[in-house]
Amino acid sequence: MTDTTQAQMPRLNEQAPAFNAPTTHGQKTLEDYRGKWLVLFSHPADFTPVCTTEFIAFAKKQDDFAAMNTELLGLSIDSHYSHIAWMLNIKEKFGVEIKFPIIADLNMKVAQSYGMIQPGASDTAAVRATFIIDPEGVLRAMVYYPMNAGRSVDEIHRLLVALQTADENSCAMPENWKPGQPVIVPTPKTPEEAEARASEGYETVDWYFSTRML
Template sequence: MGLRIGDTAPNFQIDTTQGKIDFHDWAKGSWVFFFSHPADYTPVCTTEMGRTSQLAPEFAQRNVKPLGLSTDTVEAHQGWISDVNDTQNTVLEFPIVADKEKKVAELYDMIHPGESTTATVRSVFIIDPNQKIRLIMTYPMTVGRNFNEILRVIDALQTTDAQEVACPADWQPGDDVIIRPTVSDEDAKKKFPQGWETLRPYLRVTKLNK
């Protein structure tokens, strides 16, 4: 059975472009954007690595550590990073896992034989500071990730963790939120003194507390 939302992210020890890491120790206290790419020196992957690097301040602001992975070697990663920096106008500073033996890729079900038996698909795992998997997304090899969506869902998860709300379709930071059905009207009066609009008994829309 594959990994599911709510599972503890499996731990591993492995070499990266920044030395060997123990994943749980490395991630401790932070959110993690853990993502795989099919191969070094390939076009879509180059743009994705560059975009992750360009967004470093956005990830840092959200207490998120990016961690890349492919089945290439550390040496291949190191050489490729120069290309990423040059073509994407950035300085890549986050670690990339060298999973030559495919141990982590298999642990996280990143290899889909219908796509490739050796290269990873474009998997995304958002993992919280308690090391719980909060989001899983998978993109095909020919389609790059939507980084606006990755940041949006991290914002949504952090918002819903902080307050007893849910985020509606297409929610963006600053938009109205929904009071969870598990919160009674009595409790909602205390938690949301700004009030709310009742569209249905189960659909109460409010502004976020500042």
């Protein structure tokens, strides 16, 4: 069998692959999310313990994502009915209601287009992939986790806040940046700009490294 997964991998800062897929909230397309940020995330299978912990974490954080004009959309290669049964089970056993839609990707069309199928892990299940898509449908971030280690929903939320803040303020974000911390000023593009940097009122360590508060 020829492996075409790598050829189908999406790329950052390009249009995210379009989809039209059945979900627990009816048919959904990428265009439905135009004007909003979207966190699209895949999981290997319903009724599995690691995936259950992730879905509970996403559900508990859903209001925080919504406050950032962001929708959540799950996906696995399970049936529509399996998704519904799992959602009801999580509500019954864990007391958490899953309010965001889940794509039933039985034909693996969406998973293949987003590179969620990693043959080194499984040919028939999606790995723990997360995609942040902006309101224009552009793919802004991708994060992949292995089958046996759950992702950090707090980190995905932090990354989303960082992306939105960087867009709004034309800056870059340092390691593990959180709101209220300094941001990085864009690096000078010419020798003249570099020489002037120290007098521009930023916290400047050297011409290429300056920070400021928002």
